[in-house]
Amino acid sequence: MKLMSSPTSPFVRKVHVLLHETGQYEAIDIYAKPTSPFDTAPEVATANPLGKIPALIREDGPTLYDSRVICRFLDDHAKAGLYPDGRIWETLTLEATADGIMEAAVLMLYEHKLRPAEAVLDSWVDAQWSKIERAVSALNARWMSHLRGPLDMGQIAVGCALGYLDFRHDARGWRKGNDALDDWYAVFSQRESMKLTAPADAV
Structure with a gap:
């Protein structure tokens, strides 16, 4: 493949x-x-x-x-079991939440990277960040018990989403007010799979 x-x-x-x-x-x-x-x-x-x-x-x-x-x-x-039957809907919802964070973050990047400066709509960029803020807050408030559980695809997706926020939008500070999620990510980001796949440059 x-x-x-x-x-x-x-x-x-x-x-x-x-x-x-x-x-x-x-x-x-x-x-x-x-x-x-x-x-x-x-x-x-x-x-x-x-x-x-x-x-x-x-x-x-x-x-x-x-x-x-x-x-x-x-x-x-x-046959890895990263979509476990016993919590499949939670895993899929968590993955969808992480993917939504990624999508909004990519759209923010495209607005500045692909449009001429005079055409950038800052209010639209801020609206995308508002989606991210709500999603990150929800992860911190509602999903920590799942994130701290056995590895599944929801956790992987969240780890990649937060890593992308650090990579592209670090100055906006997703960690503020989200201490539990910050602590979880500090540990999760040290997994060998995460270190091996960290983005290397801002292409």
Whole structure:
């Protein structure tokens, strides 16, 4: 299998962390293909008509895309149990919350990176950050018992989301008022899978 990837995408990082946690990383060919809404790599567009990464190219079936689909497939492939039946809805909701944080954070980046300075709408950027603030506050208030439990895909997604906030929007300070989540992330970010997949530069 081949994974269309990017060194800075938080959605790709989710897949990479899963691959390391489940011992599948060496079995997947990783192709770094950075892409953006205005400059889609042809290989990415061929793999995923939406022009987004990650995309998992399989020899025995159609290409899979959307990080949640890919992670669910790879977890099943390894029989790793990162989507445990006993708390499946909580795990999926936690993953969706983390993905929403990532999406809002990426849109904030695109607003400044892809638009001319005079066209940037700061109020729209602030609205995206408000979504992130609400989600992070909810994680801190409602989800700590789950985050402190056995490893699952919800935890991996949250770890990658918080890592992306540090990488792209550190100055906004997601940790303020979220001490329990900050403490959890300080430990979770030291997992070998997280250290091996940390974004290296601001491409």
